[in-house]
Amino acid sequence: MGDPHRIGVVGTGYISGQYLSTLAGHPGVRIAAVADIDAARAASVAAGIDGCRAVAVDELLQDPEIDTVLNLTVPAAHAAVALGAIGNNKQVYGEKPLAADLAAARVVLDQAAAFGVPVGCAPDTVLGTGIQSARAAVDAGLIGRPMSAVAVMATPGHERWHPNPDFYYRPGGGPLLDMGPYYLSALIHLLGPIVSVTGAGSRLRESRVIGSGPRAGERIEVSVDTHVTGVLHHAGGALSTITTSFDAVRTTAAPIEVHGETGTLAVPDPNTFDGDVRLFELGAGDWRTLAPSAGYVDATRGIGLLDMITAPAPRAGGALALHVLDAMTALLHSADQGRRIDLTTTAERPAPVPFTTPEQWR
Template sequence: MNPVGIGVIGAGVISDAYLKSMRSFPDLIVHAIGDLSPDAAKDKADTFGIERHGGPEAVLNHPDVEIVVNLTVPAAHVEVALAVLAAGKHVWSEKPLSLTREDGRKLLATAQRAGLRVGCAPDTVLGPGLQTAHRIIEKGDIGRPLTALTQLQGPGPESWHPNPAFLYQKGAGPLFDMGPYYLTALIQTFGPVAEVAALGSKAWNRRSVGSGPLAGTEFDVEVMTHISAIARFESGQSAQSIFSFDSPLSRSGVVEITGTDATLALPDPNRFDGEIKIRRRRSQSWETLATTTARSERGTGVLEMARAIREGRPHRASGALALHVLDVMTCMNESITEGAFMDVESTSEVPAPLPDDWDPYVATL
């Protein structure tokens, strides 16, 4: 066996999910974890049995780390990713890729010059639910795809997250925090986005932490917390979306693709599993379809990227795809400000579905 060496920078809440899954993938080996708080890194290292811990340099200087998983807050994504590239290592970042198009382009250009790779969340599109849906649509089971509807609404993450202020800063909010899951699923179906329009609002200028040691602490809200958007794809189809942290009623995971012959209800794009249902034209009921790919978890994109590096092929959750998603979201924000449709200048290829026998828990390297 020749597993790919992994290091993690960022020991926050999301690191638990990544470390749990990556430690169970035989094609990966986690060598080090670093954080600006060395104590936080030590806690994760002790919990998950990681040999080295400390500040970010514990990861950047580790000779056996090939890919660094960047789990820092959005405002630090590019700074950390550039440091990873400067250390001669590939980087996988949590979403969004960056806060601005310019920084995203700089990051990808730097990686290209260095002959290194950039991967980026979300990787839920590589899970069995959305991969099965991808195959169903490609086979023509819903006919020609026409339109889509997505919906994410709820009261906001401050009710459960112990330190949620960063989720209301630039680079987050419902659009930048949750939008990538839904938009990536749409791009997987329809291809790249050509233009968008959006309206936005903010219910409160300040919110308060609802749980944990900071409960009751107020923080500023810097971003729109309700966005209604429409998108037209290069292929001519359209989609409408709601992203909201302002609703007392939680309704999330809605992704419906309507074709000439049927409507397909996809699983929650923030999850790797979930039901797929189809409502065929002239039918009065939904039919549940079976998934066709092995189960997977957070970190699957890191694994797919690692295998792609070893095999000398492009990886699916690419920096170019993440940059296009970032561009789409930025254009939505600009549309809110300008009150007009905005052209999306970037584009991206649509990754092919994973092979039917792709399994993250089988050693292949």
């Protein structure tokens, strides 16, 4: 990479620790500055990183010594921070979603194109050995022509463990917008872009009770569907079925299964970077586990930013994030309107990640 790539972090909440464990001390990058609406929190984070300054958000966005802005703010601020970085000719990599709504996300990418700067966006878990080894198996023809996939995320609800779960049950929350980016990004890596969707949704109850923390026992209102399911029509002809639910106690389903003419792949949780990929071939007597064959080994959050500044095109890129947001938005509209909806975006299937050891990427 030559001289260390200089990163400024906006947002020093809980998730920042996971990113900084990957990026702080990496020889190819330097955390030059951090900013947060809580100045004391930013100062505390900066104190733990050699050569890092705690500054105001606007100062960081305008700082000529910053090459890339890592945007770890709340979703409602994603677009504003991204546009501030882009307007100062900086690259930007952010947490999911790309923006709080599709219109704002389009503006971010339009501005990035106008300024000629790349945009990256989580999730980058799909760049680990789990999803990438599954993709390598599909691409190698181990299941024959892929015909369909099934993705399942089912939990009894975040209020059982989260001390402030209100967001998950308000507009902009819900199981699809919360967890869907992991599953949809993985399905696009595996099967390619989506052309249309058909969705349905339901709500088990109108309120939830917080189960932990100082607000334990408090009842909160539910104003979104807490079970969303749908069919995704991929450009290559495959059909994916996705279910995301805060209304299920437990499931035995694999996080993702991909079915082809000659085999089925069981794919690990796309919310993690690794995990076993298992293959059941037509005529076989049992599953067999495939050795990891692709992806960043032992990756952690932040690998997508490293990939963005080193690869010819970001694999966890803005176009993919926009397409995922389009698909989720369309699923919710379809569930509300009771009809199939064509997507207005597309995204090229990102380039596969070759098998890359920690010694090669760290």
